[in-house]
Amino acid sequence: MGKEEKVISVKKDDASKVVPAIHIKNLVKKYGKLSAVSGISLDIMPGEFFALLGPNGAGKSSTIGSLCGLVNKTSGEVRVFGSDVESDYKLARSRIGLVPQELNMDKFEKVRQVLLFNAGYFGLSGTARIARVDSLLHELGLWSKRDAKVMQLSGGMKRKLMIARALLHNPDILILDEPTAGVDVESRRSIWEYVRKLNLAGKTIFLTTHYIEEAQQLCSRIAIINNGKIIALDSKDKIMKDFGSQEIVVTLSSAIKKLSSEQFGYPVEARGKELIVRVPKGDFDYKKFLKRIIDLPVEKIEMRQTRLEDIFVKLTNTK
Ligand SMILES: Nc1ncnc2c1ncn2[C@@H]1O[C@H](COP(=O)(O)OP(=O)(O)OP(=O)(O)O)[C@@H](O)[C@H]1O
Ligand SMILES: [Mg+2]
Numbered sequence: 522m523g524k525e526e527k528v529i530s531v532k533k534d535d536a537s538k539v540v541p542a543i544h545i546k547n548l549v550k551k552y553g554k555l556s557a558v559s560g561i562s563l564d565i566m567p568g569e570f571f572a573l574l575g576p577n578g579a580g581k582s583s584t585i586g587s588l589c590g591l592v593n594k595t596s597g598e599v600r601v602f603g604s605d606v607e608s609d610y611k612l613a614r615s616r617i618g619l620v621p622q623e624l625n626m627d628k629f630e631k632v633r634q635v636l637l638f639n640a641g642y643f644g645l646s647g648t649a650r651i652a653r654v655d656s657l658l659h660e661l662g663l664w665s666k667r668d669a670k671v672m673q674l675s676g677g678m679k680r681k682l683m684i685a686r687a688l689l690h691n692p693d694i695l696i697l698d699e700p701t702a703g704v705d706v707e708s709r710r711s712i713w714e715y716v717r718k719l720n721l722a723g724k725t726i727f728l729t730t731h732y733i734e735e736a737q738q739l740c741s742r743i744a745i746i747n748n749g750k751i752i753a754l755d756s757k758d759k760i761m762k763d764f765g766s767q768e769i770v771v772t773l774s775s776a777i778k779k780l781s782s783e784q785f786g787y788p789v790e791a792r793g794k795e796l797i798v799r800v801p802k803g804d805f806d807y808k809k810f811l812k813r814i815i816d817l818p819v820e821k822i823e824m825r826q827t828r829l830e831d832i833f834v835k836l837t838n839t840k
Contacts, residue, residue: 540603542616542694542725543588548597550583550749557583559749559763560597565727565742567602567693570720572736573729575746581729582622584746585698589619600692618687622729624679626686628672632663635671636685641692657685661715677708684712689720695719697728701735713739736788738825771796772821785813794820 548559558580565571573581586592588599590610599606601613604633626635636654645653658664661681666674674682680700687695695792697716700711718740720726730736736743736757745753753760773794780791786809790797794815798810 522667539566541565541600542569542602542726544598544600544603545584545588546598548584548599549595550580550587550592551595555692556749558587558594559582561744561746561749561751563744563751565725567725568720568723570717570726570740571728572740572743572758573727573746574733574736574743575729576730576731579731579746580749581746582698583749585619585696585727585729589617589696590614591621592690614662615690618690618692618694618695619686620680620683620695620697620700620703624671624683626671626683628670630671631660631668632671632674632682633667636689639686640689645689653689654685657688661685662711675708677704677712680704680708680712681715684715692724694725694727699729699731701730701732709735767800768800768825769800769810770821770823770825771798771817771819772823774818774820777817786810800824 540814541564543563545564548558548562549559549560559586561580573584575581583592587594587597588601588606590606590613594607602617604613604616606613630638633654635812636657637650640654655664658667661684662683663678663685666678671682684695684697684700684796695716700716701712704712709839713735716726716728726739728735728739740757742756743753744751745760755763772797776794777791777796780789780796785796785798786806787798787800796814
Protein backbone atom coordinates (compact mmCIF):
# COMPACT_ATOMS: atom_id res chain seq x y z
CA MET A 522 0.00 0.00 0.00
CA GLY A 523 1.34 3.44 -0.90
CA LYS A 524 2.34 6.00 1.71
CA GLU A 525 -0.37 8.29 0.44
CA GLU A 526 -3.13 6.07 1.89
CA LYS A 527 -5.32 8.13 4.19
CA VAL A 528 -6.03 6.69 7.59
CA ILE A 529 -9.44 7.43 9.02
CA SER A 530 -10.01 6.26 12.53
CA VAL A 531 -13.12 6.75 14.60
CA LYS A 532 -13.02 6.78 18.36
CA LYS A 533 -16.17 5.28 19.80
CA ASP A 534 -17.00 8.42 21.88
CA ASP A 535 -16.81 10.62 18.79
CA ALA A 536 -18.89 8.33 16.62
CA SER A 537 -22.07 10.39 16.98
CA LYS A 538 -20.31 13.47 15.57
CA VAL A 539 -18.83 11.68 12.59
CA VAL A 540 -20.50 11.99 9.20
CA PRO A 541 -21.27 8.48 7.94
CA ALA A 542 -19.18 7.25 5.06
CA ILE A 543 -22.41 5.90 3.59
CA HIS A 544 -25.87 7.09 4.56
CA ILE A 545 -28.88 5.34 3.06
CA LYS A 546 -32.38 6.33 4.15
CA ASN A 547 -35.62 4.79 2.92
CA LEU A 548 -34.04 3.75 -0.36
CA VAL A 549 -36.50 2.42 -2.91
CA LYS A 550 -35.54 1.07 -6.31
CA LYS A 551 -38.22 -0.18 -8.65
CA TYR A 552 -37.79 -1.65 -12.10
CA GLY A 553 -41.25 -1.10 -13.53
CA LYS A 554 -43.59 -2.84 -11.12
CA LEU A 555 -40.85 -4.88 -9.48
CA SER A 556 -39.52 -3.52 -6.20
CA ALA A 557 -35.87 -4.52 -6.03
CA VAL A 558 -35.18 -2.38 -2.95
CA SER A 559 -38.10 -1.59 -0.65
CA GLY A 560 -37.14 1.21 1.72
CA ILE A 561 -33.84 0.23 3.26
CA SER A 562 -31.93 2.43 5.69
CA LEU A 563 -28.38 2.04 6.93
CA ASP A 564 -25.40 4.11 8.00
CA ILE A 565 -21.87 2.87 7.53
CA MET A 566 -19.24 4.73 9.53
CA PRO A 567 -15.76 5.64 8.29
CA GLY A 568 -13.35 2.76 8.74
CA GLU A 569 -16.06 0.12 9.04
CA PHE A 570 -16.00 -3.26 7.32
CA PHE A 571 -19.62 -3.87 6.43
CA ALA A 572 -21.35 -6.73 4.64
CA LEU A 573 -24.68 -6.77 2.89
CA LEU A 574 -25.54 -10.42 2.91
CA GLY A 575 -28.38 -11.91 0.93
CA PRO A 576 -29.46 -14.52 -1.60
CA ASN A 577 -29.70 -14.04 -5.38
CA GLY A 578 -32.09 -11.29 -6.34
CA ALA A 579 -32.27 -9.84 -2.81
CA GLY A 580 -31.47 -6.31 -4.01
CA LYS A 581 -27.76 -6.06 -3.20
CA SER A 582 -26.53 -4.86 -6.59
CA SER A 583 -29.49 -2.50 -6.92
CA THR A 584 -28.50 -0.92 -3.60
CA ILE A 585 -24.91 -0.56 -4.74
CA GLY A 586 -26.02 0.75 -8.11
CA SER A 587 -28.04 3.48 -6.39
CA LEU A 588 -25.04 4.33 -4.23
CA CYS A 589 -22.64 4.63 -7.15
CA GLY A 590 -25.00 6.32 -9.60
CA LEU A 591 -25.24 3.30 -11.89
CA VAL A 592 -29.00 3.11 -11.48
CA ASN A 593 -31.49 5.90 -10.77
CA LYS A 594 -33.09 5.30 -7.42
CA THR A 595 -36.86 5.61 -7.28
CA SER A 596 -36.86 7.44 -3.94
CA GLY A 597 -34.93 7.86 -0.72
CA GLU A 598 -31.74 9.52 0.34
CA VAL A 599 -28.21 8.32 -0.39
CA ARG A 600 -25.16 10.24 0.78
CA VAL A 601 -21.43 9.56 0.69
CA PHE A 602 -19.52 11.47 3.39
CA GLY A 603 -22.45 13.87 3.45
CA SER A 604 -22.57 14.47 -0.32
CA ASP A 605 -25.80 13.56 -2.08
CA VAL A 606 -25.10 10.95 -4.75
CA GLU A 607 -27.34 12.73 -7.26
CA SER A 608 -27.04 16.48 -6.64
CA ASP A 609 -23.37 16.18 -5.67
CA TYR A 610 -22.55 13.25 -7.90
CA LYS A 611 -18.93 14.06 -8.74
CA LEU A 612 -17.82 14.64 -5.19
CA ALA A 613 -19.70 11.61 -3.86
CA ARG A 614 -18.35 9.37 -6.62
CA SER A 615 -14.76 10.56 -6.12
CA ARG A 616 -14.76 9.07 -2.60
CA ILE A 617 -15.81 5.61 -3.88
CA GLY A 618 -13.93 2.84 -5.63
CA LEU A 619 -16.35 0.30 -7.08
CA VAL A 620 -15.63 -3.31 -7.94
CA PRO A 621 -18.74 -4.37 -9.86
CA GLN A 622 -20.21 -7.85 -9.89
CA GLU A 623 -19.66 -8.35 -13.61
CA LEU A 624 -16.41 -7.89 -15.53
CA ASN A 625 -16.78 -4.60 -17.35
CA MET A 626 -13.53 -4.02 -19.17
CA ASP A 627 -12.16 -4.64 -22.64
CA LYS A 628 -11.11 -8.30 -22.71
CA PHE A 629 -8.65 -7.68 -25.55
CA GLU A 630 -6.81 -4.91 -23.72
CA LYS A 631 -3.60 -5.62 -21.82
CA VAL A 632 -3.68 -5.59 -18.03
CA ARG A 633 -1.26 -2.69 -17.43
CA GLN A 634 -2.81 -0.69 -20.26
CA VAL A 635 -6.27 -1.00 -18.70
CA LEU A 636 -4.95 0.54 -15.51
CA LEU A 637 -2.87 3.22 -17.24
CA PHE A 638 -5.86 4.20 -19.32
CA ASN A 639 -8.22 4.37 -16.32
CA ALA A 640 -5.66 6.28 -14.24
CA GLY A 641 -5.86 8.99 -16.89
CA TYR A 642 -9.55 9.42 -16.07
CA PHE A 643 -8.62 10.38 -12.53
CA GLY A 644 -6.21 13.05 -13.66
CA LEU A 645 -3.09 11.03 -12.95
CA SER A 646 -0.34 11.63 -15.47
CA GLY A 647 3.36 11.15 -16.10
CA THR A 648 5.42 9.36 -13.49
CA ALA A 649 2.66 9.55 -10.85
CA ARG A 650 0.37 7.57 -13.12
CA ILE A 651 2.97 4.90 -13.83
CA ALA A 652 4.00 4.67 -10.18
CA ARG A 653 0.40 4.22 -8.99
CA VAL A 654 -0.41 1.59 -11.61
CA ASP A 655 2.77 -0.38 -11.06
CA SER A 656 2.48 -0.34 -7.30
CA LEU A 657 -1.09 -1.69 -7.52
CA LEU A 658 0.03 -4.37 -9.97
CA HIS A 659 2.65 -5.48 -7.45
CA GLU A 660 0.32 -5.30 -4.44
CA LEU A 661 -2.32 -7.43 -6.13
CA GLY A 662 0.14 -9.97 -7.48
CA LEU A 663 -0.53 -9.06 -11.11
CA TRP A 664 2.90 -7.76 -12.06
CA SER A 665 3.87 -10.91 -13.96
CA LYS A 666 0.60 -10.63 -15.93
CA ARG A 667 0.98 -6.96 -16.80
CA ASP A 668 1.34 -7.64 -20.53
CA ALA A 669 -1.30 -10.37 -20.71
CA LYS A 670 -4.68 -9.61 -22.19
CA VAL A 671 -7.59 -9.39 -19.75
CA MET A 672 -9.16 -12.44 -21.39
CA GLN A 673 -6.04 -14.46 -20.53
CA LEU A 674 -6.47 -13.92 -16.79
CA SER A 675 -8.09 -16.41 -14.44
CA GLY A 676 -11.35 -15.45 -12.70
CA GLY A 677 -9.49 -14.53 -9.53
CA MET A 678 -6.96 -12.41 -11.43
CA LYS A 679 -9.75 -10.55 -13.23
CA ARG A 680 -11.26 -9.72 -9.83
CA LYS A 681 -7.91 -8.48 -8.61
CA LEU A 682 -7.55 -6.31 -11.69
CA MET A 683 -10.97 -4.81 -11.02
CA ILE A 684 -9.90 -4.13 -7.43
CA ALA A 685 -6.71 -2.43 -8.69
CA ARG A 686 -8.78 -0.31 -11.06
CA ALA A 687 -11.15 0.68 -8.25
CA LEU A 688 -8.21 1.83 -6.12
CA LEU A 689 -6.43 3.97 -8.70
CA HIS A 690 -7.72 7.24 -7.23
CA ASN A 691 -7.13 6.07 -3.68
CA PRO A 692 -10.79 6.34 -2.62
CA ASP A 693 -11.88 6.40 1.03
CA ILE A 694 -14.55 3.76 0.43
CA LEU A 695 -14.12 0.51 -1.44
CA ILE A 696 -17.33 -1.16 -2.55
CA LEU A 697 -17.12 -4.75 -3.66
CA ASP A 698 -20.15 -6.41 -5.23
CA GLU A 699 -19.67 -10.16 -4.70
CA PRO A 700 -15.86 -9.91 -4.68
CA THR A 701 -15.18 -13.62 -4.69
CA ALA A 702 -18.08 -15.14 -6.63
CA GLY A 703 -16.66 -17.83 -8.89
CA VAL A 704 -13.15 -17.34 -7.52
CA ASP A 705 -11.07 -20.33 -6.40
CA VAL A 706 -10.27 -20.81 -2.72
CA GLU A 707 -6.67 -19.59 -2.92
CA SER A 708 -7.52 -16.39 -4.76
CA ARG A 709 -10.43 -15.85 -2.41
CA ARG A 710 -8.10 -16.00 0.57
CA SER A 711 -5.65 -13.58 -1.00
CA ILE A 712 -8.43 -11.14 -1.91
CA TRP A 713 -9.70 -11.33 1.67
CA GLU A 714 -6.24 -10.71 3.03
CA TYR A 715 -5.70 -7.72 0.76
CA VAL A 716 -9.07 -6.13 1.53
CA ARG A 717 -8.50 -6.69 5.24
CA LYS A 718 -5.20 -4.81 4.93
CA LEU A 719 -6.94 -1.92 3.19
CA ASN A 720 -9.47 -1.77 6.00
CA LEU A 721 -6.75 -1.81 8.64
CA ALA A 722 -5.16 1.13 6.85
CA GLY A 723 -8.43 3.03 7.26
CA LYS A 724 -10.53 2.38 4.19
CA THR A 725 -14.23 1.85 4.66
CA ILE A 726 -15.21 -1.43 3.07
CA PHE A 727 -18.73 -2.24 1.94
CA LEU A 728 -19.19 -5.61 0.34
CA THR A 729 -22.10 -7.68 -0.80
CA THR A 730 -21.95 -11.40 -0.64
CA HIS A 731 -24.06 -14.48 -0.48
CA TYR A 732 -21.24 -16.37 1.16
CA ILE A 733 -21.91 -16.49 4.88
CA GLU A 734 -18.30 -17.39 5.48
CA GLU A 735 -17.13 -14.24 3.74
CA ALA A 736 -19.22 -11.99 5.97
CA GLN A 737 -18.29 -13.99 9.03
CA GLN A 738 -14.56 -13.92 8.31
CA LEU A 739 -14.21 -10.31 7.28
CA CYS A 740 -16.88 -8.00 8.55
CA SER A 741 -17.66 -6.39 11.85
CA ARG A 742 -21.26 -5.49 10.97
CA ILE A 743 -23.69 -7.34 8.80
CA ALA A 744 -27.04 -6.45 7.25
CA ILE A 745 -29.07 -9.35 5.98
CA ILE A 746 -31.20 -8.42 2.99
CA ASN A 747 -34.01 -10.43 1.48
CA ASN A 748 -36.67 -9.37 -1.04
CA GLY A 749 -35.39 -5.79 -0.96
CA LYS A 750 -35.73 -5.45 2.81
CA ILE A 751 -33.18 -5.53 5.59
CA ILE A 752 -34.25 -8.25 7.97
CA ALA A 753 -31.33 -8.03 10.39
CA LEU A 754 -28.68 -5.37 10.94
CA ASP A 755 -26.16 -5.59 13.72
CA SER A 756 -22.63 -6.44 14.72
CA LYS A 757 -21.65 -9.92 13.68
CA ASP A 758 -21.27 -10.88 17.32
CA LYS A 759 -24.68 -9.48 18.28
CA ILE A 760 -26.33 -11.36 15.42
CA MET A 761 -24.68 -14.53 16.66
CA LYS A 762 -25.72 -13.79 20.23
CA ASP A 763 -29.33 -12.97 19.38
CA PHE A 764 -29.98 -15.63 16.81
CA GLY A 765 -27.19 -18.09 17.33
CA SER A 766 -27.16 -20.83 19.87
CA GLN A 767 -25.02 -23.75 20.75
CA GLU A 768 -25.63 -27.17 19.38
CA ILE A 769 -24.41 -30.51 20.59
CA VAL A 770 -23.32 -32.87 17.88
CA VAL A 771 -23.18 -36.52 18.84
CA THR A 772 -21.41 -38.72 16.29
CA LEU A 773 -22.46 -42.36 16.35
CA SER A 774 -20.72 -45.37 14.86
CA SER A 775 -23.78 -46.10 12.74
CA ALA A 776 -26.68 -44.07 11.41
CA ILE A 777 -29.68 -43.92 13.66
CA LYS A 778 -32.83 -45.20 12.00
CA LYS A 779 -35.65 -44.24 14.32
CA LEU A 780 -35.61 -41.02 16.18
CA SER A 781 -37.94 -39.52 18.71
CA SER A 782 -37.34 -36.23 20.38
CA GLU A 783 -39.13 -37.42 23.52
CA GLN A 784 -36.44 -40.03 23.85
CA PHE A 785 -33.87 -37.28 24.35
CA GLY A 786 -35.99 -34.71 26.12
CA TYR A 787 -35.06 -32.05 23.56
CA PRO A 788 -35.73 -31.57 19.82
CA VAL A 789 -33.16 -33.65 18.00
CA GLU A 790 -32.22 -33.80 14.34
CA ALA A 791 -30.45 -36.76 12.72
CA ARG A 792 -28.03 -36.22 9.83
CA GLY A 793 -26.57 -39.59 8.91
CA LYS A 794 -24.46 -40.64 11.85
CA GLU A 795 -24.82 -37.27 13.54
CA LEU A 796 -27.41 -36.40 16.14
CA ILE A 797 -27.81 -32.67 16.48
CA VAL A 798 -29.42 -31.10 19.50
CA ARG A 799 -29.97 -27.36 19.67
CA VAL A 800 -29.20 -26.19 23.16
CA PRO A 801 -32.03 -23.85 24.08
CA LYS A 802 -31.30 -20.44 25.62
CA GLY A 803 -31.40 -20.71 29.38
CA ASP A 804 -31.16 -24.01 31.17
CA PHE A 805 -30.06 -27.20 29.53
CA ASP A 806 -29.88 -30.31 31.64
CA TYR A 807 -26.64 -31.84 30.34
CA LYS A 808 -26.74 -34.66 32.89
CA LYS A 809 -30.23 -35.71 31.82
CA PHE A 810 -29.23 -35.55 28.17
CA LEU A 811 -26.08 -37.63 28.72
CA LYS A 812 -28.09 -40.27 30.53
CA ARG A 813 -30.38 -40.56 27.52
CA ILE A 814 -27.60 -41.15 25.04
CA ILE A 815 -25.60 -43.50 27.21
CA ASP A 816 -26.79 -46.65 25.44
CA LEU A 817 -26.12 -45.32 21.95
CA PRO A 818 -22.89 -46.21 20.09
CA VAL A 819 -21.33 -42.78 20.70
CA GLU A 820 -17.99 -42.04 19.01
CA LYS A 821 -17.67 -38.34 19.63
CA ILE A 822 -19.52 -35.47 21.33
CA GLU A 823 -18.87 -31.89 20.24
CA MET A 824 -20.29 -28.46 21.05
CA ARG A 825 -20.71 -26.20 18.03
CA GLN A 826 -21.78 -22.56 17.62
CA THR A 827 -24.74 -22.31 15.25
CA ARG A 828 -23.39 -21.15 11.91
CA LEU A 829 -24.43 -17.81 10.50
CA GLU A 830 -25.73 -19.79 7.54
CA ASP A 831 -28.32 -21.45 9.75
CA ILE A 832 -29.29 -18.09 11.21
CA PHE A 833 -29.69 -16.74 7.71
CA VAL A 834 -31.92 -19.62 6.64
CA LYS A 835 -33.98 -19.20 9.79
CA LEU A 836 -34.39 -15.46 9.29
CA THR A 837 -35.26 -15.58 5.61
CA ASN A 838 -37.77 -18.35 6.18
CA THR A 839 -39.62 -16.58 8.91
CA LYS A 840 -39.84 -13.04 7.55
N1 LIG B 1 -32.00 -3.77 -14.90
C1 LIG B 1 -32.97 -4.46 -14.34
N2 LIG B 1 -34.19 -4.50 -14.90
C2 LIG B 1 -35.21 -5.19 -14.33
N3 LIG B 1 -35.10 -5.89 -13.19
C3 LIG B 1 -33.90 -5.88 -12.57
C4 LIG B 1 -32.77 -5.17 -13.13
N4 LIG B 1 -31.73 -5.36 -12.30
C5 LIG B 1 -32.16 -6.14 -11.28
N5 LIG B 1 -33.46 -6.45 -11.44
C6 LIG B 1 -34.29 -7.25 -10.54
O1 LIG B 1 -34.23 -6.68 -9.25
C7 LIG B 1 -34.15 -7.67 -8.24
C8 LIG B 1 -32.91 -7.45 -7.41
O2 LIG B 1 -31.77 -7.66 -8.23
P1 LIG B 1 -30.29 -7.37 -7.76
O3 LIG B 1 -29.41 -7.53 -8.92
O4 LIG B 1 -30.26 -6.08 -7.02
O5 LIG B 1 -30.09 -8.56 -6.71
P2 LIG B 1 -28.75 -9.11 -6.02
O6 LIG B 1 -29.05 -9.20 -4.55
O7 LIG B 1 -27.59 -8.30 -6.42
O8 LIG B 1 -28.66 -10.58 -6.61
P3 LIG B 1 -27.35 -11.48 -6.99
O9 LIG B 1 -26.89 -12.11 -5.71
O10 LIG B 1 -27.94 -12.50 -7.92
O11 LIG B 1 -26.35 -10.60 -7.63
C9 LIG B 1 -34.18 -9.00 -8.98
O12 LIG B 1 -35.49 -9.48 -8.96
C10 LIG B 1 -33.73 -8.66 -10.38
O13 LIG B 1 -34.28 -9.53 -11.33
MG1 LIG C 1 -25.87 -8.73 -7.42
